[in-house]
Amino acid sequence: MKKRVLDVGNCGPDHSSIKRFLAKHFDCEVLQADGADDALAALRGGHIDLVLVNRKLDMDYSDGVEVIRQIKAAADVAHAPTMLITNYDEHHEAAMKIGALRGFGKLDLAKPATVEQLQPILGSAD
Structure with missing residues (x-):
């Protein structure tokens, strides 16, 4: 079954890079959210297997750790695996202190270690 990833x-251009990277290695659909409100709505609107949150949000340069804090504070969606990019x-x-898994950087997208890191959540790499 196709996994669902929420990119926040x-x-x-960065969303496209992340989407290409994930599609190359995993059977997944990548959704996009601008901030905490969009992310929480998407999490409540259907099953999400992984949430990836940018350190500084593109829309207003606010802190991605705060988005993770809001996700982890919402009992109905706190279980969703979440990583900071x-x-x-x-x-x-x-981010890990407030419940996120260890994330990765955009510079790590081409590294085999990043694929290995995501395998337990998104399934076997191709």
């Missing part, structure tokens, strides 16, 4: 806060370890640490 990435600009068009950033190249900075300190931001990964902050």
Whole structure:
């Protein structure tokens, strides 16, 4: 069955890169949300297997960790696996402290380790 990934806060080109990367390695559909309200609505609107949140949201440059905080505070959707997309370890640490899984950076999209990291959530790589 096709997995569903919600990409939150990435600009068009970055969303396209993430979508291409995921489609190349996993059988998944990638949805897009601009911020916390869109993300929560999408999570409540249907099953999402993974939420990827940009460190700084494209629409207003607000903090992606705050989006994760809102997701994890909502009892009905807090179970959704969530990762921060950033190249900075300190931001990964902050996200993990509030319930996110360790994420990855956009610079890591081409790395086999990123595929391995996502396999337990999205299934076997091709």
